[in-house]
Amino acid sequence: xxxxxxxxxxxxxxxxxARRRRRxxxxxxxxxxxxxxxVVCNGNxxxxxxxxxxxxxxxxxxxxxxxxxxxxxxPVPREALTAAARYGVDLFGHRSQLLTAERVRAAGLIVVMSxxxxxxxxxxxxxxxxxxxxxxxxxxxxGESRTIRDPVGQPLAVFEATYARIARCTRELTxxxxxxx
Numbered sequence: 001x002x003x004x005x006x007x008x009x010x011x012x013x014x015x016x017x018a019r020r021r022r023r024x025x026x027x028x029x030x031x032x033x034x035x036x037x038x039v040v041c042n043g044n045x046x047x048x049x050x051x052x053x054x055x056x057x058x059x060x061x062x063x064x065x066x067x068x069x070x071x072x073x074x075p076v077p078r079e080a081l082t083a084a085a086r087y088g089v090d091l092f093g094h095r096s097q098l099l100t101a102e103r104v105r106a107a108g109l110i111v112v113m114s115x116x117x118x119x120x121x122x123x124x125x126x127x128x129x130x131x132x133x134x135x136x137x138x139x140x141x142x143g144e145s146r147t148i149r150d151p152v153g154q155p156l157a158v159f160e161a162t163y164a165r166i167a168r169c170t171r172e173l174t175x176x177x178x179x180x181x
């Protein structure tokens with residue numbers, strides 16, 4: 001019974017995914033290519049630095065940065081280093097950066113990992129929702145949630161699954177930006 005209730009709670013996400021994906025892609029294609037892209041997650045030690053590294057590789061000439069809402073100066077967890085290395089991404093020297101109003105103002109596009117992050121960016125920093133994209137909305141595979149799962153404290157397999165989703169979504173983000181050129 002609990003499993004059925006859980007599936008029912010997640011059904012709206014799956015039902016609305018295709019529409020959200022179309023809207024996100026169309027909005028990205030309709031805007032000029034951003035020169036500065038900022039990728040944001042909670043702590044800036046797993047998801048956002050990995051997504052930023054993939055975007056930097058895919059969008060030469062763009063300035064790509066990442067930051068988080070909490071805990072500056074922290075290193076990347078061992079599991080994240082291992083999972084990222086499978087994509088040719090070296091996060092060893094990364095230390096978490098704190099999100100600031102100056103960084104948010106400088107960004108032409110802000111990429112976040114959840115709807116809550118989007119609300120926080122809009123509410124705390126006054127950015128319009130059109131300038132903030134939820135990365136999970138671009139996933140070509142319909143998922144259980146718009147949120148890119150935070151793998152902190154989880155086993156390597158969770159990091160690998162999270163990074164596979166981030167890789168899919170950043171490919172779609174790159175394509176949508178290129179469609180607007």
